Amino acid sequence: MKAAYIEGNRIVLREVPEPTPGPGEVVVEVRYALTDGTDLKALLRGHHLIGEGPFGHEYAGVIWAVGEGVEDFREGDEVVGANTAPCFGCRMCRIGRYNLCENLSRNMVLGAYAQHLKIPAAVVRTNLYHKPPEIPFKYAPMLEPLACAVHGLEVLDLNGYERVLVVGTGSIASFFILLFKMTGHRVAVLGRNPEKLKVIAENLNPDEVLDYSASIGRYDVVVESTGRREVWESVLNYTDRGGKILLFGGLPEGTHVAFDAHRLHYEEIHLLTSFHHTPLSVRRALHILREHWEKLAFLVSGEFPLERIGEAFELMRRGKGFKYAIKP
Numbered sequence: 001m002k003a004a005y006i007e008g009n010r011i012v013l014r015e016v017p018e019p020t021p022g023p024g025e026v027v028v029e030v031r032y033a034l035t036d037g038t039d040l041k042a043l044l045r046g047h048h049l050i051g052e053g054p055f056g057h058e059y060a061g062v063i064w065a066v067g068e069g070v071e072d073f074r075e076g077d078e079v080v081g082a083n084t085a086p087c088f089g090c091r092m093c094r095i096g097r098y099n100l101c102e103n104l105s106r107n108m109v110l111g112a113y114a115q116h117l118k119i120p121a122a123v124v125r126t127n128l129y130h131k132p133p134e135i136p137f138k139y140a141p142m143l144e145p146l147a148c149a150v151h152g153l154e155v156l157d158l159n160g161y162e163r164v165l166v167v168g169t170g171s172i173a174s175f176f177i178l179l180f181k182m183t184g185h186r187v188a189v190l191g192r193n194p195e196k197l198k199v200i201a202e203n204l205n206p207d208e209v210l211d212y213s214a215s216i217g218r219y220d221v222v223v224e225s226t227g228r229r230e231v232w233e234s235v236l237n238y239t240d241r242g243g244k245i246l247l248f249g250g251l252p253e254g255t256h257v258a259f260d261a262h263r264l265h266y267e268e269i270h271l272l273t274s275f276h277h278t279p280l281s282v283r284r285a286l287h288i289l290r291e292h293w294e295k296l297a298f299l300v301s302g303e304f305p306l307e308r309i310g311e312a313f314e315l316m317r318r319g320k321g322f323k324y325a326i327k328p
Ligand SMILES: [Zn+2]
Pocket: 086, 087, 088, 089, 090, 091, 092, 093, 100, 101, 102, 103, 104
């Protein structure tokens, strides 16, 4: 079968053997995989969890082969899942910090840009779901990034905060806008890509749409979703006394950031980060996606066959569109 690999900073389609499922594993025939910002980062500057090799981790498809001992899935079942699952045995898992599982990279789904995709046993047990029939295959792979945004919301714990600013115009920013609207917050979005701001405004109806030429007020909660150092360092300017900042977009290893310590302390502004997802946030995301996938459908900006995956990432690199559906 054909599978897309990262080699250097290029995408290469390789002919590789069909995967076969070991005990507890399944192999999924991928109907659609979605591109995302993490894959783009891995391609352009490397990523410590992805590295070189087969990539793609947002997938939906049909069970093609089932390993020994798998009871919940049969050949032909329609499924969608997350890209990792906790081991439930390490120290982080024992204290309930499942997103920080020390064995995350051992139980990782990589290689969704391919005809067939092997799902590790830990993911089959915890984070693989029967796809709700309401969600089309093309949109179901949003489950994984949506679960990361849901986890961000769990970290924020928003009791007592009302005005929210989301900085960024990507799919993660869009997920946050939807989630904050659902929870009754007043939401502003700030970004520098006018085309995407317009599309977000039309589809998600945020209360305020701001570009950098506007005068930007201060908010109770500010979410950074761009993964750019200068944006991390700017968000304190938009945060009100007693506010919270969620730094969501990861930066390359070795990056240092600076903040006004006086404001952080004397105005009790909380700096928070969130990484990845937990089994609970995946489950919550599945329910949210089942109810709201149509509102999020605009995030799939186009579709390419696997052979043309390079064009999808070139559009992503140029800031054109949000996510692209890859059809193996
Ligand atoms: Zn663990």
